[in-house]
Amino acid sequence: MEKRIGTITLLVSDRSQSESINHLISDFSDIILCRQGLPLQQHGIAVISLIVSGTVDRINGLCGRAGRMAGVEAKAVVTRQVES
Structure with a gap:
């Protein structure tokens, strides 16, 4: 399958979801190149x-699962260019 580079942004308004988000990110660690978090209290x-x-499919899987969590908004942007 074709690989692409992209970014996923998560906006978390429910801090109680932190543990679930961390588990989800661990489940998809094979596709994550970089993670940056910024608490805006x-x-x-x-x-x-x-x-x-x-x-x-894998990128959208991560974004979709995150977006279904209460208090979490998720958006993905993926390049059109296929990774060689």
């Missing part, structure tokens, strides 16, 4: 940015 959210390399 003054806004009541945390932002997690993931740089990923994998199939579109």
Whole structure:
């Protein structure tokens, strides 16, 4: 299957989801190149940015599972260019 580079951004407004998010990220560690987290306490959210390399199905699988968690918004952007 074709691999692509992309980014997934998670906006977390429910801090009680932290453990579930960490388990999910561990489950998809094979496609994660980089992870950056930024707690924005003054806004009541945390932002997690993931740089990923994998199939579109795998990237969307991670994004979809994260987005179904209560208090978590997730968006993915994937390159059109296929990784060689």
